[in-house]
Amino acid sequence: MAQVKVALAGLGAVGLKVAEWLDSDDARTLGQGLDLVAATASSESSARTKLAGLTHQPSYLSPGDLAEAADVVVECLPPDLFRAVAEPTVKAGKVLMPLSVTQLLVNWDIVDLATETGARIIVPTGALLGLDAVRAAAEGTLRSVTMRTRKPPAGLAKAPFVIEQGIDLSDLSEPLRLYQGSVRDAAQKFPANVNVAVALSLAGAGPDETQYEIWADPGVTRNTHVIEVDAAEVSFEMSIAGVPTEENPATGKLTPLSTIAALKALVQPLKIGS
Numbered sequence: 001m002a003q004v005k006v007a008l009a010g011l012g013a014v015g016l017k018v019a020e021w022l023d024s025d026d027a028r029t030l031g032q033g034l035d036l037v038a039a040t041a042s043s044e045s046s047a048r049t050k051l052a053g054l055t056h057q058p059s060y061l062s063p064g065d066l067a068e069a070a071d072v073v074v075e076c077l078p079p080d081l082f083r084a085v086a087e088p089t090v091k092a093g094k095v096l097m098p099l100s101v102t103q104l105l106v107n108w109d110i111v112d113l114a115t116e117t118g119a120r121i122i123v124p125t126g127a128l129l130g131l132d133a134v135r136a137a138a139e140g141t142l143r144s145v146t147m148r149t150r151k152p153p154a155g156l157a158k159a160p161f162v163i164e165q166g167i168d169l170s171d172l173s174e175p176l177r178l179y180q181g182s183v184r185d186a187a188q189k190f191p192a193n194v195n196v197a198v199a200l201s202l203a204g205a206g207p208d209e210t211q212y213e214i215w216a217d218p219g220v221t222r223n224t225h226v227i228e229v230d231a232a233e234v235s236f237e238m239s240i241a242g243v244p245t246e247e248n249p250a251t252g253k254l255t256p257l258s259t260i261a262a263l264k265a266l267v268q269p270l271k272i273g274s
């Protein structure tokens with residue numbers, strides 16, 4: 001059986017780690033195998049520099065051309081570039097693995113398009129946990145889902161809401177709640193910080209019904225998310241404390257690992273968890 005061809009849109013905190021794993025024997029020989037055939041970054045020279053250590057060099061393609069070369073396109077770009085990758089991938093009936101999950105909410109026509117073309121959109125759990133349990137609970141009678149995020153202020157400094165409101169996070173002495181409300185609204189205000197909240201909402205109660213808070217907290221060094229789920233059949237609380245990556249303080253180190261796990265699930269014969 002032919003290897004599954006993978007393209008990486010983005011070689012930052014998420015994409016480069018995934019590229020390095022895809023270059024390994026582990027990825028290339030697992031099940032039918034995964035093959036990194038193409039990648040994109042802000043320029044070809046940037047991509048070539050980042051990928052210089054790889055044994056198997058992928059082609060460099062623009063975001064819109066990745067889908068033609070691959071079976072699976074992993075999108076890990078800045079949020080505003082999501083559509084440039086997602087639309088051609090879904091149009092071509094390929095598998096889209098998006099990390100900029102906030103962008104699904106404002107590009108929902110792409111999800112609709114997937115039903116027409118047969119494309120699949122597989123959202124890795126990313127920096128979160130427990131989406132399997134939330135999905136299962138949603139098959140019963142879900143009553144409420146709430147989530148509270150605390151991040152070191154540096155990870156929130158570039159959020160459009162923080163910039164527009166002129167909020168100075170550089171010298172906080174105590175936690176500051178930046179937002180309380182629906183996930184849908186939070187996704188617009190903090191597009192690069194609440195991907196996990198959007199994934200949680202799509203797994204469960206939806207972006208309008210999932211209640212969300214985000215805090216800039218000088219007392220934490222990790223990206224911390226606490227989730228409470230209440231349903232007729234079950235209630236549970238989950239928390240996770242992700243170490244920010246060196247490359248991007250907004251992105252936790254679990255995110256590339258979760259993406260690798262999601263890619264493995266495409267080719268492994270045994271799948272654990274629903």
Ligand SMILES: NC(=O)C1=CN([C@@H]2O[C@H](COP(=O)(O)OP(=O)(O)OC[C@H]3O[C@@H](n4cnc5c(N)ncnc54)[C@H](OP(=O)(O)O)[C@@H]3O)[C@@H](O)[C@H]2O)C=CC1
Binds near residue numbers: 100101
């Ligand atoms: N779902 C989840 O759980 C999580 C999702 N995310 C999201 O994942 C996405 C990726 O995050 P992260 O890896 O930290 O981002 P980074 O900022 O570290 O990397 C972004 C990548 O995009 C490339 N890029 C920038 N501009 C362009 C352009 N014009 N054309 C092509 N490529 C470009 C950069 O290129 P270069 O390398 O040349 O600079 C870089 O490789 C973000 O949207 C983030 O919000 C983050 C954390 C958790």
Ligand SMILES: O=C([O-])CC(=O)C(=O)O
Binds near residue numbers: 197
């Ligand atoms: O890394 C995290 O904790 C989550 C994150 O940035 C996001 O959801 O965008």
